[in-house]
Amino acid sequence: MRTILTANRSVMGKWVAEQAAATIRGAIAEHGNANIVIATGASQFEVLAELAELAAQPNIDWSLVTGFHLDEYIGLSPEHPASFCKYLKERFVDHVNLNEFHYLRGDRDASEVISETAGLLRETSIDVALVGIGENSHLAFNDPPADFETTDPYLIVQLDEACRRQQVGEGWFPTLEDVPQQAISMSVHQILQAKQIFCSVPDSQKADAVAKTLLGDITPDVPASILRRHPNATLIIDKASAGNLPQPLQSAMECVS
Numbered sequence: 278m279r280t281i282l283t284a285n286r287s288v289m290g291k292w293v294a295e296q297a298a299a300t301i302r303g304a305i306a307e308h309g310n311a312n313i314v315i316a317t318g319a320s321q322f323e324v325l326a327e328l329a330e331l332a333a334q335p336n337i338d339w340s341l342v343t344g345f346h347l348d349e350y351i352g353l354s355p356e357h358p359a360s361f362c363k364y365l366k367e368r369f370v371d372h373v374n375l376n377e378f379h380y381l382r383g384d385r386d387a388s389e390v391i392s393e394t395a396g397l398l399r400e401t402s403i404d405v406a407l408v409g410i411g412e413n414s415h416l417a418f419n420d421p422p423a424d425f426e427t428t429d430p431y432l433i434v435q436l437d438e439a440c441r442r443q444q445v446g447e448g449w450f451p452t453l454e455d456v457p458q459q460a461i462s463m464s465v466h467q468i469l470q471a472k473q474i475f476c477s478v479p480d481s482q483k484a485d486a487v488a489k490t491l492l493g494d495i496t497p498d499v500p501a502s503i504l505r506r507h508p509n510a511t512l513i514i515d516k517a518s519a520g521n522l523p524q525p526l527q528s529a530m531e532c533v534s
Contacts, residue, residue: 278504279511280491282519282527284534286479289513290323292533293475296511297324297405298331300473304404305341310376311404314463315369316347316417317361319447320409320477322368328407329372339374345398347408347468348418349381350457351433357383359449381461387433391461395430398467406471410478410501413439414486418462423500430467434460446482465503474510476501481517488521 283289297313304311315325332339346365355362362380370378379394410416416423420437441456450456468474478487490501490512504510519527 281513282530282532283515286323290327293324294327300405310341312343312401314345314406316408317364325369332373343376344378346381348462349383351387351459352457353383391431398430403471405473408476412443414499414501416500418460419465419500422497425497428466432464434462476512478518479515483518484520487518
């Protein structure tokens with residue numbers, strides 16, 4: 278896994294957006310279309326803002342691009358302030374002339390949503406996935422210990438308390454009791470099927486998760502560690518999220534400022 282150390286969130290967002298755009302252009306040139314997976318959360322603010330800005334430029338035909346939703350809370354309508362459908366629509370989809378975007382509707386029957394979207398995903402080759410990791414090192418909503426074995430494209434998962442507390446800490450919900458206990462999540466196996474993965478991890482509260490991802494064993498107890506097995510995964514961190522890494526390792530990293 279390639280690791281990029283950036284100066285800050287802004288630099289991270291710009292670099293990831295440019296790399297993702299280049300991957301999308303390459304996919305369109307190679308086989309006439311592109312398919313992408315988009316994550317949400319605080320780690321993606323700058324990435325999606327920069328990518329939406331790039332969408333205004335004429336060098337990508339976004340009408341040839343189809344998007345897939347990474348995860349969503351079960352029980353939330355798209356109008357809820359914490360809905361990832363709302364997040365993606367307002368921060369990305371409304372700004373980009375996509376061919377189609379396949380939302381995971383949290384207010385519908387979860388099994389039906391999974392069946393419909395998984396069926397589409399099984400017929401699709403994903404060119405690039407834009408993801409992040411959680412404070413508990415989750416990948417999508419695959420909290421530890423994550424299921425590394427299932428090949429189902431999407432799962433109904435239980436959210437652990439650390440994950441739910443993160444959502445409160447980031448301001449998405451007023452209290453822990455308000456955070457749903459279940460979500461639809463793309464599986465770890467399915468994420469790893471993407472040809473290219475860009476994993477953006479800013480901020481000091483992710484420093485422990487970054488250290489475990491890079492330095493510990495590859496284990497379901499650290500779900501993001503599995504990215505080290507992907508041939509084209511890039512972990513993009515900033516100085517804050519690199520805070521628990523040994524200084525010699527930081528010095529040896531490829532840096533972007």
